[in-house]
Amino acid sequence: MEPTNKEALSFEEMEVHEKAAFDDVIRPKDCYAADGTYWADLPLSQRISFCLEQDRTEASKEFSWLWTEFKKDPLSPVAHYFRNFVLPGAGLGLEGYVLFSIGNNTALFDASFKDCWKGKTCDKNWVSAISYMEVVGIIVGQILVGYLGDAIGRRWGLIQDAAIMFVGLLMLVAAWGLTENGWVICYAWSLFFYSIGVGGEYPMTATIGMENGYGSGKLVTSQDRLHRGRSVVGAFMMQGWGQFANQAILIILLLIFHHGTGALPISTTATQWTYRVSFAIPAVGTAWLVYYRTYHMKAASNQLEATKKKASVTGYDTESLKLTFRHFTPRVIATAGGWFANDVFFYGNKLFQGKFIKVISPASGNDVTTNWLWNLANIGVSLAGYYFATWFVDTKLYGRKWMQIVGFLMCFILFVIPAFKFEYYQEPAHIHSFQAMYFLSSFFNQFGPNCITFLVAAECFPTPIRGTAHGISAAAGKVGALIIAIIGSYTTTQQQFYIVPWFGLAGVLVTWLFLPDTTGLDLREQERRWRFIREGREQDYHGPAVHSKHLSVWERWTGKGKHYDANLDYKMKVEEFRAEWEAAVAARGEEQTLYDMDDVDENILHGSMHNYFERTSPEIRGMRKEVEPVSLPAAAAYSEDQKTLGEQ
Structure with missing residues (x-):
């Protein structure tokens, strides 16, 4: 091997336009100030100004684009929304529709099959098992499909989920028995099977929404940094729209099959038609979802496959799982513990509803649709919360961590107030305050x-x-839902109000201590850090992923951020790009394909970056170069040394 020409590799020979090209990639303007300072390193006043200006600029761009598209075609923004949020979240929308229907159907069954639901003609254990088997099925799906999605690929996980949900819906529509108890047993097992598919939707939708926004190469786009959260939460929001659609359709169906009213008594025939047709409708959508994922999502596993290929892994990456628990256990505690506390609130929210409806609408016990209409109003408030989350989740000054902390804190306050003034807020004179807290808790939960x-x-x-990891965290949430359901069976509403609020404080504590704030952090940068960890070189990573802003309090206490060094990271990235460029050029010369398309961005093979590497690298084929550290120049566009560089 020829000796490395260290002078040729010096940054002193980097032309102004070459330095500018590297700055655009390594120090993008949406993350770095004009002088090359990372936004989280800026003094507080400058940081606020930087973030607000960035938000204004991005909002202006998006509104300008929206208006331009609207003038071209008024339906173009609608089509954009459909492609970017409705399609990715279709599975969650369908499962939200069905699962929300289970609770609504229970009220309908209780009104039409009183003897069965009160345990006279049916086994009480099986009647109670309906809700339990739903939750257990979801937990099984979350863990099982989360694992399979990592083992066999995202695409097959998505197809499998849709297929299970489709078959499960057919089973729910056709559920029958020789006796009422036999029908309940069949209904419960059908729901369990369907719920396995539902559970799998959580990790699959989240991962595909995350990974579809970027490739695995190092050249990044602002879309991932600025709008990754919006893409995922926007898809998740379809769950709320599914709930809204279900409630509206159930009301319409009951009015159709029950002579235009929801008043009791309701015949068993009207109930059977209402609930079976309500399940048949999403079955059509789910059948389409199986088709769409099979034939139009063939690239869903590309990111996972590229990552595995780099690590020379086939099948399930057991080593990565071990390393995750070794290095990221506090994060697992944060995501699983936060989800556990949240689901206690999510299902505990129903504690409010029955109380204020009885006071505001005394005749509600004689009309099923009264409760359903209040449900519809609550879902509308929840949807407002979903949209607010979508708009603010990528805002650097607020972002993920603060949104979760404030949400938990507000839920705690809104539950603890009526807990200690329970009788007071049930009085007709104060019931509207109780109702307001109910709606606000729904809003801040979303x-x-x-x-x-x-x-x-x-x-x-x-x-x-x-x-x-997502499946484990989501399963922990459902365990929280299961526990609050069991507690509810043995306690009064007043006692439940004493119990539930404290999970909000627990959520605040877990989030503050263990959850890192990934707002504004490029996902590829996290993958880059992971590569260092997997290679046993964690201490050699110096990039933004270990900046104190993007680490949890616990990670800061344990020294995870001590290796952060922006200048050293810049130099390392240049040399990483050089290594990729050399390998790609060598592979082209030998007509070999060493990298997938996502692994090497074509931009480093053309333009100023390519010219720099070509000019400063010696013969590259068959060589492996060792590069000594070199001095780092300031950011190109704004450096005082730029003139000197130009003169050279």
């Missing part, structure tokens, strides 16, 4: 932990085990 737990459970972990 504009807070419910959306953020879904996002960060995928975002905080590396690609090879992202599905598994």
Whole structure:
């Protein structure tokens, strides 16, 4: 091997336009100030100004684009919304429709099959098992499909989920028995099977929403940094629209099959038609989802496959799982613990509803649709929370972590107030305050932990085990839902109000201590850090992923951020680009394909970066170069030394 020409590799020979090209990639303007300072390193006042200016600029761009598209075609923005949010979240929309229907159907069954639901003609254990088997099925799906999605690929996980949900819906529509108890047993097992598919939707939708926004190469786009959270939360929001659609359709169907009213008594025939048709409708959409994922999502596993190929891994990456628990256990505690606390609130929210409806609408016990209409209003408030979360989740001054902390804190306050003034807020004179707290708790649950737990459970972990980590976190949430359901069976509403609020404080503590803030952090940068960890060189990584802004309090205490060095990271990235360029050029010369398309961005093979590497590198084929550290120049566009560089 020929000796390395160290003078040829010096940054002193970098032309101004070459330095500018590297700055555009390594120090993008949406993350770095004019002088090359990372936004989180700026003094507080400058940081606020930088973030606000960036938000204004981005909002202006998007509104300008929206208006331009609208003038071309008024339906173009609608088509954009459909492609970017409705299609990616279609599975969650369908499962939100069906699962929300289970609770609504229970009220309908209780009104039409009183003897069965009160345990006279049916086994009480099986009646109770309906809700339990739903939750258990979801937990099984979350863990199982999360694992399979990492082992066999995202695409097959997505197809499998849709197929299971489709078959499960057919089973729910056709559920029958020789006796009422036999029908309940068949209904419960059908729901369990369907729920396995539902559980799998959580890790699969989150990971595909995350990974579709970027490739695995090092040249990045602002889309990932500025809008990754919006892409994932926007897809998750379809769950809320599914719930809204279900409630509206159930009301319409009951009015159709029950002579235009929801008043009791309701015949068993009207109930059977209502619930079976309500399940048949999403079955059509789910059949389409199987087709769409089979024939139009063939690239869904590309990112995972590229990552595995780099690490020379086939099948499930067990080593990455071990390393994740070794290095990221606090993050697992944050995502699983936060989701657990959130689901206690999500299902505990129903504690409010029955109380204020009885006071505001005394005749509600004689009309099923009264409760359903209040449900519809609550879902509308929740949807507002979803949209607020979508708009603010990528805002650097607020972002994921603060949104979750504030959401948990507001839920705690809104539950603890009526807990200690329970009788007071049930009085007719104060019931509207009780009602307001109910709606506000729904809003802040969505504009807070419910959306953020879904996002960060995928975002905080590396690609090879992202599905598994998300599945474990989501399953912990369902355990919380199961526990609050069991507690509810043995306690009064007043006692439940004493219990639930403290999970909000626990959520605040877990989030503050263990959850890192990934707002504004490029996902590829996290993957780059993971590569160093996997190679046993964690201490050699010096990039933004170990900046104190993007680490949890616990990680800071344990010294994870001590290796952060922006200048050293810049030099390392240049040499990493050089190594990729040399390998790609050598492979082209030998007509070999050493990298997938996503692995090497074509931009480093053309333009100023290519010219720099070509000019400063000696013969590259068959060579492996060792590069000594070199001095780092300031950011190109704004450096005082730029003139000197130009003169040279």
